[in-house]
Amino acid sequence: MPRVVRSPRSAVRRPLTIGVVVVLLLAVGYLVAAAVVPFAPASATTARYVPPTSTLPELRFPGYGATAVQATGFPESLRTSGDTDPRSIASITKVVTALVVLDEKPLEVGQAGPSIRFDAEMQALYATYLAKNGEVAPMPDGLRLSEYQTMQVMLMKSANNYAGSLALWAFGSMGAYERAAAAWLDEHDLDHTTIHEPTGLDPANRSTATDLVRLGQLALADPVVKEIVGTKQVSVPGAGAIENSNKLLGLDGIEGIKTGTLDEAGACLLFAATYERGGRSVTVVGVMLGGVDHDALDVDVQRLLRSVADNFQVVTLTHAGQTFGTFSTPWRDEADAVAAEPAEVLVWGTTAVTAKARLQRITFGERGERVGAVRFTIEHHDPVTVPLVLERSIEDPGVWWRWTNPFQGVDAAAA
Incomplete structure (x- = not known):
């Protein structure tokens, strides 16, 4: 039976082929992982609230009795x-x-x-x-x-x-x-x-x-x-x-x-x-x-x-669309959290007003989607709560951004 003699070149080609396959598999794995790994929630910051002003009334009292x-x-x-x-x-x-x-x-x-x-x-x-x-x-x-x-x-x-x-x-x-x-x-x-x-x-x-x-x-x-x-x-x-x-x-x-x-x-x-x-x-x-x-x-x-x-005054707590916070994403997208509706209160004389905004954890969102609330505390009055919504949509940046910005903004807990 004749003896088969293997070429030294073919012996070298086999490990090279395996290496290429491994690299391709790793590349595909990276592309898939980068495309599907969830992002962490957008960072959220609240805006400084400037309270409305009111005046101290001067009443016209008589000088007797x-x-x-x-x-x-x-x-x-x-x-x-x-x-x-x-x-x-x-x-x-x-x-x-x-x-x-x-x-x-x-x-x-x-x-x-x-x-x-x-x-x-x-x-x-x-x-x-x-x-x-x-x-x-x-x-x-x-x-x-x-x-x-x-x-x-x-x-x-x-x-x-x-x-x-x-x-x-x-x-x-x-x-x-x-x-x-x-x-x-x-x-x-x-x-x-x-x-x-x-x-x-x-x-x-x-x-x-x-x-x-x-x-x-x-x-x-x-x-x-x-x-x-x-x-x-x-x-x-x-x-x-x-x-x-x-x-x-x-x-x-x-x-x-x-x-x-x-x-x-x-x-x-x-x-x-x-x-x-x-x-x-x-x-x-x-x-x-x-x-x-x-x-x-x-x-x-x-x-x-x-x-x-x-001396009765209608004090505007917020206008519709007033910003109370901002969401920022790793792909440099930003959207404000704004008041969904106006709010006002009837006061008499000087009245102190404070506001505290609470923003939800979000990654993406549609324009008009509720993302929190702002609560107004008004001296001598019941508190008023106004919902906050997204001023514009926050959308997925797409696969290309994910591939070119490897694992930026990844939700570590989900990963």
């Missing part, structure tokens, strides 16, 4: 001027009487309530209060009125004999009324208010301006009282045509609440007005005690209310 004013729902807006000690409150007392009686004999809006027969004791109050130079309304023999009608005469005309009659009807005696009023005041934390009788003719019925602002808010929260004090005129059988003693009613948004006049108290007014500010209704409640007369007091009330209303 005691005054307080506050926008309901804006605790920071409470402002006072003058005396802080309890002062005589005159017929503002009747607001307490209305709320105490309604606590004992509740009414719903639209209900007339039970009928009140005015007996001899109640009718005698006409002469009693007239002798004290108090406001009274006719109360003929045999008169019967509903609880609601009696409230109208008491609150609108400020008729003392009707206030006294309500107290006797609801509690049986003036002493029982006084005890009920004390309990009601205690229950509602009106700690600086003292009520001895239901009309306000007793100068010892006293309160502070801040307590009376709270009383006004309680009055407006009762729909029956709010409706009555906001009524300009009405005709009540037996009592006749009743006109509201508050001459400011209906002017500059004023919707109540109660006048008061007494030598020891001066001219007094517990007032409320509602304004449209920043797309919402805002009610301002205030009181002035110790005026010379109601004509001058009314001018001062209007001036103060305008200064309060003018």
